[in-house]
Amino acid sequence: MAVRIFVDFDGTITNEDVGNSFFRTFGGPSCDRIVREYREGRISAVDCFLQEAAEVGSFNPDDARQFFRSQPIDESIHSLIEFSRNRGYEVTVLSDGLDLYLSEILGVNRLKHIPFYSNIAECVPDRAGSASLKLDFPHTDAECPRCACCKRNIMMTDCSDTDVIVLVGEGHSDTCPAAFADIVFAKSYLQTFCQRENISYFPYQSFHDVVDRLAGMSESGRGLKQGTRARLRRQELFRTE
Ligand SMILES: [Mg+2]
Incomplete structure (x- = not known):
């Protein structure tokens, strides 16, 4: 049995949604319309990214790098990393954002060693000093268009039957995996969603709150345990595939 902690990136590790800010800053206000169409279910997450990248067009990669490096993070992530290292828990970042900025932001914040899954964005030079985005989506789900990077599938394939799965998140792309995680930490939209869908969670x-809660649970004598409902949902998922 291992304890696996999966942490969302945009709005959870970073204070803002860096992906949305990047596209709005470099692609203009039309990106807001594209995101709205995605939120209303009219286009898939992949199409949303592709349309936003087209709006960005040609850009200066140095400006983008500077933009990414200036994004503030929640510094308390370091307390979770240290706590997990001491306990032998494995922390993985799950993001429906782009590796282009995850690697930059994790690197500049001494978090380069944390493994992550995300969509892929490559800066392809198009003329002197500028580049355009080439996107790749290696973690899509064959049937569900809601996310480009399917966090649920990654959690399922990355964990064994006996692992205790912890999810820390806040947004739309965390709602689906929340039902399959044993212990959920939720704020913002994810908290509202968990309340509505009757999914157990800790606000x-x-x-620091996550560390305190996990420490309390592991020292209570009960230890960190799988949740009955989450385990049943995982078994059900494997049966129907
Ligand atoms: Mg998020």
Whole structure:
């Protein structure tokens, strides 16, 4: 049995949604319309990214790098990383964003060693000093268009039957995996969603709250355990595939 902690990136590790800010800053206000169409279910997550990248067109990669490096993070993530290292828990970042900025932001914040899954964005030079985005989506689900990077599938394939799965998140792309995680930490939209869908969760403001709760649970004598409902949902998922 291992404890696996999966952490969302945009709005959870970073204070803002870096993906949305990047596309709005470099692609203009039409990106807001594209995101709205996605939220209304009229286009898939992949189409949303492709249309936004087209709006960005040609851009200066140095400007983008500077933009990414200036994005503030929740510094309390370091407390979760240290706590997990001491306990032998494995932390993985799951993001429906782009590796282009995840690697930059994790790197500049001494978090380069944390493994992550995300969509792929490559800067392809198009003329002197500028580049355009080439996107790749290696973690799509064959049937569900809601996310480009399917966090649920990654969690399922990355964990064994006996692992205890912890999810820390806040947004739309965390709602689906929340039903399959044993222990959920939720804020913002994810908290509202869990309340509405009757999914057990712990509210949190910073990663200190997550550490305190996990420490309390593991020292209570009960230890960290799988949740009955989440385990049944995982078994059901494997049966129907
Ligand atoms: Mg998020």
